[in-house]
Amino acid sequence: MQGRVIAAHGRQYMVELGDGTVLPCFPRGKKSEVACGDRVDIKQTSNDQGVIEAIQPRSSLLYRSNEIRQKLIAANVDQLVIVVASEPAFSEELVTRALLAAESADIEPLIVLNKCDLADKLPAARERLAVFAALGYRIVELSARDHAEDLRPYLAGQTSVLVGQSGMGKSTLVNALIPEAQAATREISQALDSGKHTTTHATLYHLDADSHLIDSPGLQEFGLGHLDKNDIEMAFREFRPFLGQCRFRDCRHDREPDCALTAAVHAGKIEKSRMAVYRRIAGLD
Numbered sequence: 001m002q003g004r005v006i007a008a009h010g011r012q013y014m015v016e017l018g019d020g021t022v023l024p025c026f027p028r029g030k031k032s033e034v035a036c037g038d039r040v041d042i043k044q045t046s047n048d049q050g051v052i053e054a055i056q057p058r059s060s061l062l063y064r065s066n067e068i069r070q071k072l073i074a075a076n077v078d079q080l081v082i083v084v085a086s087e088p089a090f091s092e093e094l095v096t097r098a099l100l101a102a103e104s105a106d107i108e109p110l111i112v113l114n115k116c117d118l119a120d121k122l123p124a125a126r127e128r129l130a131v132f133a134a135l136g137y138r139i140v141e142l143s144a145r146d147h148a149e150d151l152r153p154y155l156a157g158q159t160s161v162l163v164g165q166s167g168m169g170k171s172t173l174v175n176a177l178i179p180e181a182q183a184a185t186r187e188i189s190q191a192l193d194s195g196k197h198t199t200t201h202a203t204l205y206h207l208d209a210d211s212h213l214i215d216s217p218g219l220q221e222f223g224l225g226h227l228d229k230n231d232i233e234m235a236f237r238e239f240r241p242f243l244g245q246c247r248f249r250d251c252r253h254d255r256e257p258d259c260a261l262t263a264a265v266h267a268g269k270i271e272k273s274r275m276a277v278y279r280r281i282a283g284l285d
Helices: 092-104 122-134 144-155 170-177 181-192 229-235 260-266 272-281
Strands: 002-009 012-017 022-027 039-046 049-055 061-065 070-075 079-085 108-114 138-141 159-164 203-208 211-215
Touching: 012 039, 012 049, 022 039, 061 092, 070 159, 079 092, 079 122, 079 144, 092 108, 092 122, 092 229, 092 272, 108 122, 108 144, 108 170, 122 138, 138 144, 144 170, 159 170, 170 181, 170 211, 229 272, 260 272
Parallel strands: 022 049, 079 108, 079 159, 108 138, 159 211
Antiparallel strands: 002 012, 002 039, 002 203, 012 022, 039 049, 061 070, 203 211
């Protein structure tokens, strides 16, 4: 039997089968590499339980990692939707890190600026996003409470995953787009028998037959420990025209002579703030 993972909690997964039924499943072995959105082969072991035998090849995998462990976010997604808000303040570095993860996984990024009804806070939020707009990243402005539907055309025909810091209004956005989301989450929690610990790692909802939305818990950090220095350089899209042009092949883009990236910063072709973030992420500072 084959199915798609639509929710995760610890080592237990909800797998949607081809006929639309949902079966709680466990992976074989102690270590699980299963992510929400995975297509899996399963074996039914009872009327209400199954075991995951194998993960089918993925078209993409989004995850974050630090020195200790990695956290799978979603698999087989086409688009990463990064939700920020006019209030409270959002972390530009976290946005950058999410964008780098998307770039390195060949996932199309989209930034959503929520709470645009807060007119007094909006100009400052736009200014903070200006560096991303200048790089060609798509930015959609909306108010999840009143105009969540403005996002729907960007989700059409895509499997999208939502990420964002807590407090950005991500849950409000999901509930506005998918009114049955809260009920679905409760059903999943009951099926998983997870008691009060009902937060799933990620949950997949169907917008229509061809459009799917994966909601993930709020995050306060986005580790990129799985990317090496070359991966990080390539993920900064404005760096790409200058890579390979430094005098030294192992250039750290610091104080080396004839560094193409440093020259591009001085020429105004790369923002100083972006170079500073690169240095922090690459561990050069």
